[in-house]
Amino acid sequence: MSRRWIFRPTRRFFVLGCLLVLSPGLSVAEKNGDPTGASPELTETQIQCRQLVDKGLEYLAKEGQSDAGTFSDKVGPGVTALALTAAMKNGRDVNDPMVAKGLDALEGFIKPDGGIYGSGRLKNYETCVAMVCFAQANQSGKYTETLQRAKEFVTGVQLDGANRDPSDPWYGGVGYGGPGRPDLSNTGYFIEALRAAKSEPSDPAIKKALAFVSRCQNLDSEHNDTEFASKVNDGGFYYEIPTTKIDPSTSEERFTADGGLRSYGSMSYTGLKSMIFAGLTSDDPRVKAAVQWVTDHYDVKNNPGMGSAGLYYYYHTFAAGLSAADIESLKTTDGTTHDWKADLVDELASRQNEDGSWSNDNSRWFESDKNLATAFSLMALSYCR
Numbered sequence: 001m002s003r004r005w006i007f008r009p010t011r012r013f014f015v016l017g018c019l020l021v022l023s024p025g026l027s028v029a030e031k032n033g034d035p036t037g038a039s040p041e042l043t044e045t046q047i048q049c050r051q052l053v054d055k056g057l058e059y060l061a062k063e064g065q066s067d068a069g070t071f072s073d074k075v076g077p078g079v080t081a082l083a084l085t086a087a088m089k090n091g092r093d094v095n096d097p098m099v100a101k102g103l104d105a106l107e108g109f110i111k112p113d114g115g116i117y118g119s120g121r122l123k124n125y126e127t128c129v130a131m132v133c134f135a136q137a138n139q140s141g142k143y144t145e146t147l148q149r150a151k152e153f154v155t156g157v158q159l160d161g162a163n164r165d166p167s168d169p170w171y172g173g174v175g176y177g178g179p180g181r182p183d184l185s186n187t188g189y190f191i192e193a194l195r196a197a198k199s200e201p202s203d204p205a206i207k208k209a210l211a212f213v214s215r216c217q218n219l220d221s222e223h224n225d226t227e228f229a230s231k232v233n234d235g236g237f238y239y240e241i242p243t244t245k246i247d248p249s250t251s252e253e254r255f256t257a258d259g260g261l262r263s264y265g266s267m268s269y270t271g272l273k274s275m276i277f278a279g280l281t282s283d284d285p286r287v288k289a290a291v292q293w294v295t296d297h298y299d300v301k302n303n304p305g306m307g308s309a310g311l312y313y314y315y316h317t318f319a320a321g322l323s324a325a326d327i328e329s330l331k332t333t334d335g336t337t338h339d340w341k342a343d344l345v346d347e348l349a350s351r352q353n354e355d356g357s358w359s360n361d362n363s364r365w366f367e368s369d370k371n372l373a374t375a376f377s378l379m380a381l382s383y384c385r
Helices: 044-064 078-089 097-107 123-136 144-156 184-196 204-215 265-277 285-296 311-324 340-351 370-381
Strands: 329-331 337-339
Touching: 044 078, 044 097, 044 340, 044 370, 078 097, 078 123, 078 370, 097 123, 123 144, 123 184, 144 184, 184 204, 184 265, 204 265, 265 285, 265 311, 285 329, 311 340, 311 370, 337 340, 340 370
Parallel strands: none
Antiparallel strands: 329 337
16 A cells, blocks of 8 residues: 555544535535634535435435334334434434434334344344444433443343353354344444444453454454464455355355355455454554455445445445545555545446435345435445545
């Protein structure tokens, strides 16, 4: 890499959107805290980003939200939490009609056990994304108790010393809902949710989760003692850790010919982000290897290793991971230096629908749903201010 990049591990990772969305009667300068009223000079990327965000938020408010305040509630409260988080990360506050109505609806999913979920099938995932949402809306302290109880709930479903030995490859991980197979996506949401609830990297639950994250990295090191560590060894990340014998012929997408686990984009950025949230710095070999992988596989048109599958989730993890690492640009092997924010804004501009939404023709992981794809896009844009 050609530029020096640093970490600021104490910085809050909830970055306020790409540009603050204007409220009636307020100028850009006033929203940015400039009492003189002098409008700052905006870059072309910032102007384009604001336009995309405005259209996307308008879609969510007018077309995406139900009369009950939810978004795509047939799949539970997860999309509602993501959409509201996206709106708030782009400058909408709790008094915004869409946000206020949505928060009221999301409160209806708070359970007596402290979880925030629908049917229970996805109770960890739904609780974690709801925690991030409520933390974003908690300036008044209204949701402090809710967040604490939710934290106790999700740490209660983590695979830790109570049911797994630290030598177990699943130790520290979290799955969708219970004691079953953990995965990197859910564990990444788990770490982010705990940080949102003001847990520090020293929190035992985050340390345990980091152990699982490290075992999901294709890196032959002291932190990954699984049989897969040396088979690919490219620094990227995979979704889950198999504990039964692998037949590589069953999935060329997932496995190499010798039974290694292929790295792919959305998981590699999730891994990078999660390691930083868990307190690792730029000097850690795991972080260095992850940064090298994302540099070698830089792409804003595809989810590397997965093509169009999970593309909008990829855009979110791409932006969140690079932002967490304080990386402003990447120099790829062909000598090109990429301003990832400008590249991402341009790509999302080319993909935005006429109605302001985004959607994926590849329906895998529910991304054909406009609310979900739009929420992921807006969250990605919130890092491109």
